[in-house]
Amino acid sequence: MSHVVNITLSPKEAADENKQSQLVSKMLKIKESDIALIRIIKKSVDARHYPLKVNLSLEVYVDAEPLPEKITFEYPSVAYSKPVVIIGAGPAGLYAALRLIEFGLKPIIFERGKDIVERSKDIAQIHRNNSIDHNSNYAFGEGGAGTFSDGKLFTRSKKRGDYNRALQRLVFHGADEAILYEAHPHIGSDKLPRIIKSMREQIIRSGGEIHFSSRVTDIKTSNGHVSKIIANNTSIITDYVVLSTGHSARDVYQMLYEQKIALEAKAYAMGVRIEHPQELINKIQYHNSPDRDYLPAASYSLVEQINGRGVYSFCMCPGGFIVPALTSQEESVVNGMSPSHRGSPFANSGFVTEIREEDFAHLRKEYGILAGLELQKRLEYAARAEAPDHYKAPAQRVSDFVFGRVSSSLPASSFVPGLVESRLDKWMPQFIASRLREAIKVFDKRMHGYLTNEAIVVGVESRTSTPVRIPRNPETLEHIHIQGLYPAGEGAGYAGGIISAALDGERIAEAIFRKEEKRESLTPPIY
Ligand SMILES: Cc1cc2nc3c(=O)[nH]c(=O)nc-3n(C[C@H](O)[C@H](O)[C@H](O)COP(=O)(O)OP(=O)(O)OC[C@H]3O[C@@H](n4cnc5c(N)ncnc54)[C@H](O)[C@@H]3O)c2cc1C
Structure with missing residues (x-):
């Protein structure tokens, strides 16, 4: 069994691990040498008054107690599984893909932008006042709008999904464990690209697909059900489309509008x-x-x-x-x-x-x-x-x-x-x-x-949130009029920020799994 200890320290003391262990040994009445591990589970700075304080919640493991298990995610092979088309590789699309893999379904992602390395070069061109690539910039490309950001991971919509699992997934793919306990976690633009790359590599290793420089220009329906998409003049037949194109894809809204697919102003x-x-x-x-x-x-x-x-x-x-x-x-x-x-x-x-x-x-x-x-x-x-x-x-x-x-x-x-x-x-x-x-x-x-x-x-x-919602059936999360079409993330009007978009992507994957489970009686993953 571990012990949880709450302490309030000055910022200088909080930065000193020896101080923490001295205090813990005193509070738990144990020898410092018996402490096997002290793990921060919550950390916040209280700057409301002077002098400033740091509040710490510590989990203390004493000798002979089992240490916490390493965070892990099981991604099975889905190379020959039922495919699900995902449009857009932002947080909503990537999290949908990884969760679909956990459910034994095969994500096939179409992304208009380029991979991280090529995208970074295009972004450098904007800074050098040279040129802007309409499909590869701060909004478009691998990882979506949040890739070159502050990577703040705070969300007000924690109830919409498993917030901790979303953070743990980031840690599994390379983020610092501090994001699990900081009151206002953030990753940073220098570290986000590596995490996104690790997610992409996992999707491919599991048998999923990611197609870059593949802008989807049309979504076809038949008898109220999605039937295919068009990307780079090629038709891809599919039963499921996750539309996670973000709020900067004005051409996508225009395409839906021209097809008379229901949209709402917001x-x-x-x-x-x-x-x-x-x-x-x-x-x-x-x-x-x-x-x-x-x-x-x-x-x-x-x-x-x-x-x-x-x-x-x-x-x-x-x-x-x-x-x-x-x-x-x-x-x-x-x-x-x-x-x-x-x-x-x-x-x-x-x-x-x-x-x-x-x-x-x-x-x-x-x-x-x-x-x-x-x-x-x-x-x-x-x-x-x-x-x-x-x-x-x-x-x-x-x-x-x-x-x-x-x-x-x-x-x-x-x-x-x-x-x-x-x-x-x-x-x-x-x-x-x-x-x-x-x-x-x-x-x-x-x-x-x-x-x-x-x-x-x-x-x-001007791009804090979308002025348009793509309305969903609250039960099935499909578009209100089109079965098999799943509007997701920020562009659909159901998220605002990296984590809420990621959580929405996971919810969509779960909704698709539920539907497919009814059709094919799949077995849910066991954790
Ligand atoms: C510079 C910047 C900093 C930010 N900082 C933060 C932050 O610190 N914390 C935070 O929570 N949020 C931040 N945000 C917002 C956050 O990035 C978004 O809320 C989040 O990325 C939305 O996720 P999404 O998956 O719904 O859409 P997006 O991330 O926008 O992803 C949509 C993807 O779809 C692709 N796409 C679009 N149209 C098509 C098409 N027709 N065919 C194929 N692909 C298409 C795009 O290229 C893009 O990759 C920031 C945004 C920016 C631009």
Whole structure:
């Protein structure tokens, strides 16, 4: 039997393993030499008050007790099993594939983008202001939108699936075990690619398939059931299609719309990315604590109602970089990522407000259910018009944005392609700009110094969530009108973030297994 011990330490003490073992031996009244293993099961920094505290939950194994078992996943061979087509190799598609393998079904993935190595080269081209590949960029390619990200693994939708199993799967494929106990786990853009590659290798080893540079252009149905897909002008006949194409695949929404496949408009969010010096955020959040060396780069999470709408920080990247997340040259779209050490001198965050159907009602007549998408596009195009060359992005100092002034210069920034001074407060729709401006004033009261001309806002953060839902039958998770078609992940409107998309992918795999089980009486895997 192991013992669980909860302790609260200063950041310096928490970083000292000897200190932990001394305290544990005292609390459990055992000799330090009898302790076989101390394993952290929960860790959180409490920075609400000075002095700062670190809360630790430790699992202690004393000599002669069996040590915890290594995390493992059983992936059987599925080379000759029933195939399931998956469109898109993002977290939803990859997790669906791995779970299908566990159920003895064969995933066949079609991915419009390239594998990690080739994709990295295409991303480097955007940074060098050279070119953008419409199918291989920050949004498209192996691992999906989250591959070159901060890799935050927090989700509000833990109830929608087995959150711990989703994290353990990442550890099994190479992530650091710390993600299992950190209160706000993250992986980092330098480590994510290796994990994604390991998942791909597993899928192939088990007899599944992944086809890169394979954009799916059509989904055919017959008598209310999915019948085949078209990728690279080739038809693939199938009973099952997992549609996990993410929210940047506008051509997929257009294709479904033209085929009169039911879609729904939904609320979403848009705004800017805001970037401060990391040192400023550390000072504010850690109350100038001398323990800074023992603490991670500080983060924040802010939310407020302004004129009846939520305004909030989103996808905060401490010690990170603002990245050009556009999918075509007519748009300026920004997002954020951080390496695992979160060591850059900048702290960036999405800073967005809710967009409701009434905001795009005027576009409904012309664009139908895709009106929200059109509004999103227009904002991205307006941002590009301000910074037309070389994938640069329009930016303004934060105080200037709030008080409606021109920024005569811009401070240093993490955004590699470069910034162009611009009056974001003028060209953004006022219902967005005015709420963001008011919210910054409110947030400055909670984080003194947040409203400063040392910080910038960069345009635009428009892809936080999808403006379109692909509706599912809540029981079977199939499209409401098309059997065998399983809309999944963020693009379908059922997830927002890496882990929630992954969990949704797993749920879809389970739904397909249940359906196939009825048809073929398969045996469920035993754990
Ligand atoms: C820069 C950046 C940083 C982010 N940081 C975080 C973070 O730290 N934490 C977090 O939780 N979330 C983060 N996100 C969001 C997160 O990445 C997404 O929520 C998540 O990836 C959604 O997963 P998904 O599988 O549903 O879709 P996606 O990841 O978008 O994957 C969809 C895949 O489908 C492919 N595809 C699209 N159309 C087709 C087609 N027609 N044929 C074949 N393939 C197609 C795409 O190429 C893509 O690979 C970030 C996003 C970005 C862009």
